[in-house]
Structures are given as structure tokens and as C-alpha cells.
Amino acid sequence: MDIFSVLTTASLPVILITLCLLAMSIYSWGISAYRYRKNKKEYRNLQSISERLEESLSIETVEQLETSLFKRLADTSGGEKFYALLGYIIKNNGDDATVKNKVLLLRKTHLSNFINTITSGISHVSVITYLAPYVGLLGTVLGILDVFHNLGGLSVVTLNTVAAPLSEALIVTALGLCVAIPSYALHSLLKNQSKSNYEVLDKALDTLITFKFNGELR
16 A cells, blocks of 8 residues: 555545645655755855954954955845944944944844744744644544445445555555654754854854954954
8 A cells, every 4th residue: 555546546535635745745845955055055154254254363454354254244144234234333323332232233133034034934844743643643534434434335344345445544644754754854954054053143243243343353
């Protein structure tokens, strides 16, 4: 008994549930692959920023760093807008306390927007992880109900009459687990990847703000 035989011989509710689970699996893998590639790109950009900061501790002036380092920051999600607002705040607010408060608020907002961007779609994978087993169980219950409904019209019931429809119903539960387990692994991978990106950006922003605000790295 396999999925293809279920799609061709099972009852309509079981077929619909099976198709639903297959669609959930395809969506989970698709969104995970897309998010993984995007987060990888973000991580490379952020690592480049961190490495550039370390190299610039003693050999770069403010102007030189602005023409090289912040171009890489602009390649990250929302980085270009963050840098533009950072420069505007520092140039147009003379009071140090006001500038500091606005810069800290900007940093918090940018980090929040960044984490929302790099985790986009991950929650969908999490939903599939928890929903798929229950969808599979629902398919099994509907399949078993259909089996007993059909048995009610038979005068003679044999093992062959019961075994095939029951196996079709039970395979949907197995399919639900087969969808949920990889989705859980993918969700954990993407969550850890996003956490790493956040930590790198958090550290980089602290140094960048200090550099831009004071005109030196310290």
C-alpha cells in the first residue's frame, strides 16, 4: 500500500486529506528552501560587516569606512534605510541626550524589523509541524468511518474486505507524521539560523553606532 494507491482507490475524504498533506509538505519544503537561501545571504553580508569592522580598527578613517562598510550594511534587510536615518538623526539633533535616545530607538526598531524579515514564513512551517499529525489523524478517522459505513451493507464480511480500506485509512496518519517530522527539523534549522543572524547584526550595530556617533571605534 502506497500513497498512489490511496489516491486512486481510497474514499473521497481520505483522498482529499492525502492531497492536503502533500500540499502542506510541498509548501513547507518550498518556504524553508527560500528562507534558508535568503538567510544565508544575510549571514554572509553580516559576517562581511563584522570582519570589516575588525580590519578597520586601526587603518580606516570615518570617511573611508562609510564608503565601504556601510555599502555592505545596505545589502542587509532594511540596512540602507537604517544608515540613512542614523546619519539624519546625528546631523539634525544637536542635543547629545536627544540624539542618543533617538539612535537607540532606531536601533531597536531596525532589529525588530530585521528579525521580522528573516523569520518571515518560518511560523508557517511551525504551524504545519503541529497541524500535519492531526490532519493525518482526521483522514484516518474519516477513512475508518467510511469502512464501517460500507460494511453495514454487506451480509458477509471477510478479512480482505476490511484490511485494504483500513490500511488506506491508516496510511494517512503515517503520511501526516512524515510531513510533520521534516517540518519540525526545518523549523529548528531556520530558527537557529535567524538567531545567529540577529546576534551578528546586534553586535555590528553597537559598533557601527559608536563609530558613527563618536567618529571613532572603541
